[in-house]
Amino acid sequence: MLFLPPPALLMSFAxxxxxxxxxxxxxxxxxxxxxADLSERLGQPGIVGEILAGILxxxxxxxxxxxxxxxxxxxxxxxxxxxxxxxxxxxxSELLKVGGTAMLVACLGVVAPFLxxxxxxxxxxxxxxxxxxxxxxxxxxxxxxxxxxxSARGLLHELSSKIILAAAVIDxxxxxxxxxxxxxxxxxxxxxxxxxxxxxxxxxxxxxxxRWGAPAMGRVVPRLDRTLRVAEARFVxxxxxxxxxxxxxxxxxxxxxxxxxxxxxALGESAGPRERxxxxxxxxxxxxxxxxxxGLHVDLSAFAHAATAALALVLLAAAIVSKFIGCGLGALxxxxxxxxxxxxxxxxxxxxxxxxxxxxxxxxxxSAASYAVVVFMSVATTLIAPVLMKMAYxxxxxxxLPESEEVLPLG
Amino acid sequence: MLFLPPPALLMSFAxxxxxxxxxxxxxxxxxxxxxADLSERLGQPGIVGEILAGILxxxxxxxxxxxxxxxxxxxxxxxxxxxxxxxxxxxxSELLKVGGTAMLVACLGVVAPFLxxxxxxxxxxxxxxxxxxxxxxxxxxxxxxxxxxxSARGLLHELSSKIILAAAVIDxxxxxxxxxxxxxxxxxxxxxxxxxxxxxxxxxxxxxxxRWGAPAMGRVVPRLDRTLRVAEARFVxxxxxxxxxxxxxxxxxxxxxxxxxxxxxALGESAGPRERxxxxxxxxxxxxxxxxxxGLHVDLSAFAHAATAALALVLLAAAIVSKFIGCGLGALxxxxxxxxxxxxxxxxxxxxxxxxxxxxxxxxxxSAASYAVVVFMSVATTLIAPVLMKMAYxxxxxxxLPESEEVLPLG
Numbered sequence: 001m002l003f004l005p006p007p008a009l010l011m012s013f014a015x016x017x018x019x020x021x022x023x024x025x026x027x028x029x030x031x032x033x034x035x036a037d038l039s040e041r042l043g044q045p046g047i048v049g050e051i052l053a054g055i056l057x058x059x060x061x062x063x064x065x066x067x068x069x070x071x072x073x074x075x076x077x078x079x080x081x082x083x084x085x086x087x088x089x090x091x092x093s094e095l096l097k098v099g100g101t102a103m104l105v106a107c108l109g110v111v112a113p114f115l116x117x118x119x120x121x122x123x124x125x126x127x128x129x130x131x132x133x134x135x136x137x138x139x140x141x142x143x144x145x146x147x148x149x150x151s152a153r154g155l156l157h158e159l160s161s162k163i164i165l166a167a168a169v170i171d172x173x174x175x176x177x178x179x180x181x182x183x184x185x186x187x188x189x190x191x192x193x194x195x196x197x198x199x200x201x202x203x204x205x206x207x208x209x210x211r212w213g214a215p216a217m218g219r220v221v222p223r224l225d226r227t228l229r230v231a232e233a234r235f236v237x238x239x240x241x242x243x244x245x246x247x248x249x250x251x252x253x254x255x256x257x258x259x260x261x262x263x264x265x266a267l268g269e270s271a272g273p274r275e276r277x278x279x280x281x282x283x284x285x286x287x288x289x290x291x292x293x294x295g296l297h298v299d300l301s302a303f304a305h306a307a308t309a310a311l312a313l314v315l316l317a318a319a320i321v322s323k324f325i326g327c328g329l330g331a332l333x334x335x336x337x338x339x340x341x342x343x344x345x346x347x348x349x350x351x352x353x354x355x356x357x358x359x360x361x362x363x364x365x366x367s368a369a370s371y372a373v374v375v376f377m378s379v380a381t382t383l384i385a386p387v388l389m390k391m392a393y394x395x396x397x398x399x400x401l402p403e404s405e406e407v408l409p410l411g
Numbered sequence: 412m413l414f415l416p417p418p419a420l421l422m423s424f425a426x427x428x429x430x431x432x433x434x435x436x437x438x439x440x441x442x443x444x445x446x447a448d449l450s451e452r453l454g455q456p457g458i459v460g461e462i463l464a465g466i467l468x469x470x471x472x473x474x475x476x477x478x479x480x481x482x483x484x485x486x487x488x489x490x491x492x493x494x495x496x497x498x499x500x501x502x503x504s505e506l507l508k509v510g511g512t513a514m515l516v517a518c519l520g521v522v523a524p525f526l527x528x529x530x531x532x533x534x535x536x537x538x539x540x541x542x543x544x545x546x547x548x549x550x551x552x553x554x555x556x557x558x559x560x561x562s563a564r565g566l567l568h569e570l571s572s573k574i575i576l577a578a579a580v581i582d583x584x585x586x587x588x589x590x591x592x593x594x595x596x597x598x599x600x601x602x603x604x605x606x607x608x609x610x611x612x613x614x615x616x617x618x619x620x621x622r623w624g625a626p627a628m629g630r631v632v633p634r635l636d637r638t639l640r641v642a643e644a645r646f647v648x649x650x651x652x653x654x655x656x657x658x659x660x661x662x663x664x665x666x667x668x669x670x671x672x673x674x675x676x677a678l679g680e681s682a683g684p685r686e687r688x689x690x691x692x693x694x695x696x697x698x699x700x701x702x703x704x705x706g707l708h709v710d711l712s713a714f715a716h717a718a719t720a721a722l723a724l725v726l727l728a729a730a731i732v733s734k735f736i737g738c739g740l741g742a743l744x745x746x747x748x749x750x751x752x753x754x755x756x757x758x759x760x761x762x763x764x765x766x767x768x769x770x771x772x773x774x775x776x777x778s779a780a781s782y783a784v785v786v787f788m789s790v791a792t793t794l795i796a797p798v799l800m801k802m803a804y805x806x807x808x809x810x811x812l813p814e815s816e817e818v819l820p821l822g
Binding site for chain 1: 429430432433434436437440441444447448451452457480481484487488491563639640641642643646647650651654655657658661662666667670685688689690691692693695696
């Protein structure tokens with residue numbers, strides 16, 4: 001943590017570390033936006049700049065910030081808000097309609113990277129346990145990154161976008177099960193009853209909220225809006241639902257962001273423009289913390305060894321190709337354009353791969369080098385996918401960007 | 412921290428404490444809004460309910476939450492956003508116009524509580540050092556509480572409101588100097604050079620931004636808006652300025668929230684409705700953390716001793732009466748109605764009194780009992796002032812509340 005001390009002549013009676021909060025906020029937010037601006041000028045998506053900003057201000061380069069509890073909490077909140085906002089823009093009925101294709105995309109997109117990743121590590125001479133753990137870290141897509149790119153370019157209503165979103169949610173449940181099996185194997189015992197219970201709880205929760213959330217909220221929200229005597233009652237209800245479902249998701253075993261996405265889906269039809277604006281404000285502030293947080297975890301020093309660097313590049317190529325082929329095959333019956341879009345859109349591993357790597361490190365299954373390789377693979381897929389998506393969606397109509405001029409008088 | 416563990420049958424591979432963030436968010440946000448609703452039903456300002464929610468879920472009653480680094484960071488952010496938003500609604504030229512009266516109000520409102528508080532503690536048998544520290548803790552007004560009440564009721568443009576805001580900012584600088592002198596005395600040495608440097612730095616920073624911030628931003632913001640290639644560029648600029656000035660404020664010795672308020676003032680004339688909405692979203696989410704955070708610090712167990720409880724009540728009465736008389740006298744030339752409003756509006760001590768008490772405890776100048784008494788005084792003035800303000804502003808026109816129906820299509 002960078003601390004510019006106040007000038008020595010001044011007496012500071014601020015509580016210890018009073019500068020920490022505004023300083024962290026300033027560094028993360030401003031560096032993210034400056035690099036997003038630069039990225040756009042170079043013809044690349046802004047999100048790439050925001051992740052690079054994390055690498056730049058992080059321990060590897062400038063050393064101004066290191067991951068800490070405060071930044072990681074804001075990063076979690078940012079990811080939740082991002083998925084919540086994307087959920088608000090999508091209709092759950094449309095996601096359920098593409099459920100079959102999404103299931104196929106998700107399953108093939110789990111099997112292919114797992115097998116390829118484990119095979120590469122085995123060929124590299126890693127132990128069986130290490131190989132399957134690296135394979136497991138390549139399974140789950142970071143839906144946040146793709147969703148942010150699609151949302152920023154106004155592409156959430158394309159068929160391929162809906163398949164990507166639905167498949168990424170299924171993928172999260174599958175990734176949870178893969179991680180459960182892999183962890184059990186490394187501990188030497190597989191409890192099928194527990195595994196089944198987790199699978200049932202996670203999928204029941206997801207399906208129930210996806211299917212009945214929106215109609216239930218359609219009835220509940222207007223009633224609460226009339227009853228509650230607080231300012232911005234609809235926004236209050238939205239935040240209450242967001243954090244409730246994020247919590248329930250964690251308890252049933254899926255990620256908090258899946259709960260946040262489901263909360264958005266449930267409110268999509270009952271949220272008015274006013275609440276959407278308020279939610280947008282929160283997400284504009286917090287999403288950069290999620291993106292910069294991903295970059296902050298990169299440790300470039302591990303790649304001083306040529307062998308590690310080579311493994312990292314091979315694994316990165318495998319991560320992209322395996323999702324492209326697995327997911328692309330699952331969507332091939334929709335035509336080549338959509339299959340390519342889906343195959344590319346499922347590539348980013350983002351924070352999900354890093355979480356698995358962290359668990360592997362804590363279990364002492366991953367070495368420091370393979371941990372660094374998995375983190376690199378997670379971040380690099382996240383940086384490359386938006387660039388590829390920009391190409392894959394080139395034929396689509398220009399995005400409808402919000403105009404700063406269309407405004408309404410404040411009430 | 413309350414942790415509901417996931418059901419034992421489920422395997423949870425979420426990172427350790429993954430439930431913590433959504434659970435804390437849920438408890439704080441929902442309890443604040445439920446008690447705000449209840450408070451409004453009982454004819455009281457919602458803010459009173461939000462602070463009481465902190466006492467309710469905190470260690471004294473339910474024990475669901477205790478103050479921790481995450482909640483305190485969100486509380487700091489909430490206070491900054493609150494003051495920023497209030498600054499946006501006020502014109503700095505109008506504050507500077509009432510500067511003379513505000514200076515008088517602030518000075519008298521610092522001297523009276525300090526003398527009365529120190530006298531009461533001396534009469535109670537406390538040491539001289541403890542007495543002057545308690546006096547110092549009664550000096551500074553928590554501008555956030557009053558600002559929130561005035562803003563929620565649409566009263567920021569009343570003459571008395573402008574005087575309260577300007578006086579509270581001056582009061583913060585004076586409070587800093589009082590604390591500096593008092594701390595020096597308890598350490599046995601007073602360094603006049605340092606004291607002078609602090610006074611000059613704090614007032615120069617405040618005056619320069621208040622005087623030239625708005626015209627400077629009036630030129631800079633439209634230019635940045637045209638130049639920056641990021642979505643919502645004006646909001647990005649607003650957040651950048653907010654955190655920059657909050658940081659500069661800490662470095663020059665004043666509170667981060669004073670910097671946030673000055674940032675709001677500077678942008679008041681160049682911010683459009685769209686950015687105001689986005690800022691409102693952030694503040695709707697974060698301000699409850701500031702209010703609940705105040706309540707969380709209350710420790711009711713200290714008042715099991717009748718003597719401590721009696722001292723707390725006496726000090727509370729002194730805190731209210733001394734600000735009422737001191738500040739009211741300073742504004743008396745504006746007529747009785749405005750003098751009463753100013754005298755009441757300056758009463759809340761909120762987080763400022765608690766920070767001074769914490770320093771006193773750390774320096775071992777305050778006993779545990781007098782620490783608890785000062786915290787009680789800080790919170791109780793904060794709870795009582797909004798209720799009194801509701802009465803004092805009864806003659807004012809009904810507030811213009813934002814209507815959920817006036818909305819604009821999202822871009």
